[in-house]
Amino acid sequence: MLRRLSERTQASKPTTAPCLAIGCRTTIPMEAQFCDRHAALLQDDIKRLLGKHYRPGKKQSAVFQRYLEMARQELLEAQHLGHRVPKPAEFEW
Numbered sequence: 270m271l272r273r274l275s276e277r278t279q280a281s282k283p284t285t286a287p288c289l290a291i292g293c294r295t296t297i298p299m300e301a302q303f304c305d306r307h308a309a310l311l312q313d314d315i316k317r318l319l320g321k322h323y324r325p326g327k328k329q330s331a332v333f334q335r336y337l338e339m340a341r342q343e344l345l346e347a348q349h350l351g352h353r354v355p356k357p358a359e360f361e362w
């Protein structure tokens with residue numbers, strides 16, 4: 270409870286942000302893109318690309334947004350099938 274209150278007092282300069290997965294309301298550090306649960310469902314390749322192009326606290330590039338779309342699609346499929354689906358060929362370009 271006390272920890273939650275102290276987090277709120279820092280709201281003027283946010284250091285946390287919501288997970289980028291659609292419909293996920295988990296709060297994570299600003300530098301991260303996904304919560305642990307969603308990060309575990311994603312390929313390492315797409316996480317690496319997102320991390321490389323991510324700009325904390327700034328407007329994201331078109332490149333980042335394209336990778337984010339891919340990641341969200343991957344999450345939808347993983348959640349639908351209930352497990353992670355490897356598609357290495359998609360990331361060779």
Ligand SMILES: [Zn+2]
Nearest residue numbers: 288293304307
């Ligand atoms: Zn999440």
